[in-house]
Amino acid sequence: MFEPRLVLASLSGQSDADWAESAEEFAGAALLGGIALDGPTREAAVEMVERDRDEFLPDDPIAFVDRQLSALEDADLRAGFNVRTASLPPLREVAAVCADRDALLELNAHCRQDEMCRAGAGESLLRNPDRLREQVETAASEGPAVSVKVRAELDGVDLPEIARIVADAGGDAIHIDAMDSEGVVAEVAEVADESDLFVVANNGVRDEATVREYLAYGADAVSVGRPSDDPAVLRRVRRAVDDWFEAEHRLEANP
Template sequence: MFAPRVAVASLSGESDADWARAAAPYVGAAFLGGVAIDETAQEAAKELVARDRSEFITDDPTGFIAEQLAELEATDGPDIFAAVNVRATTGDPIGDVAAVCADHGAGIEINAHCRQDELCAVGCGETLLRDTDRLVEYVETARAEGARVGVKVRTEVDGVSLPGLAKALADAGADWIHIDAMDSEAVVADVVVAAPELFVIANNGVRDRKTVHEYLEYGADAVSVGRPSDNPAVLQRVRTATDGWFAKRNEESVSDDDREATV
């Protein structure tokens, strides 16, 4: 879906076009946002700002997203895949944002990840993990607009089977799943088995060779960097580790093919 197999992950109120541009020399993808795209979600975001969290607050979320994607498109430098992480309490605005993303060759990522009380109270974030029908509806709505679509999820949510959810998302037409693995890294392997058609991006604690290789050994297709995504030293370290892992895997695959050819 993108190369190199490193992404920078959305950080609410911080991950804009300038942030993505700064990371572009090290990554193949940037997930802008998260952006609350309906009035109820925006009101919840304002409550977060009132307790000193950074959020994108705008009267025109769809216009804001279009501006950010246009700004990123106009940037000189390496081409990267851009997607916008969005929070929504209903499916109504998903189609509008997805259409904008499709126009810019970008993707839309449904946020089923954030766990702040203010967001969960209005049906955003991780509450979607327990509402498969609504999450599937969001994916199908975005897909109908021609956008590439993924979902950001988290592990360790009581009563939620991520492998089962991943299969439902794949059936709905999702292209990727972005997993915040918390302390349950092995879930990545279960998701890969359950929904092999999804591109799996692993997130949480990605900092160095050890953390990169752990996720890739579990079968992740790529890794993403969250909090230190504005740190070039971390991004370079992660990029080097990721490139090295895939180069070694490709060498081993070629060697296996050569051995089979001589049998």
């Protein structure tokens, strides 16, 4: 899907093309966004901005995605966009843009802000797997590689089952914010192995120890969020990722 196996994870209202370019030497992929696509989620984003959160609120979110991805056309990483929507038509449009740009499309089933959940996006999708499945199917039908960002530690939410739903609906990757339940990555990775679903692990990735923990659980890659603008952190993480996969390749070559 991308190399090296390090992702720059989206930070709402901050992760744009300039942000990705500033760290491209360290990463194999960068997920821009998140961005609200439709009326309900844009209204939610406005409410969130009014209480001092950062959000991208361009007049035309689809055109904004296209411009941002175009700006990364020559970057040495695979770009993607994290999106939030409660309706399917704008999702179909942005998926077509991502397909044209060979970009990843990441569905946000992760945002826990009350406004976004009331709008029918973010982590509310984890509690309504039929709607999540519908979003994955819609996005995948336009041709981009589709990832779903999810959150651990939600009562009543079975992340391995969510992984099955994502894979069955045509998704390509699942991006797990493990919170304080790192072991859930192993449970999801076991399901993912059955369906070739790519697993990205997130939360607290800062150094060799955290990288090795997630990759040992079976993640295919790790992502860095808040310290993604810190070259010292990214250098440590990149070195640890490279070392892990170099050792794995040596083992495969000399079983």
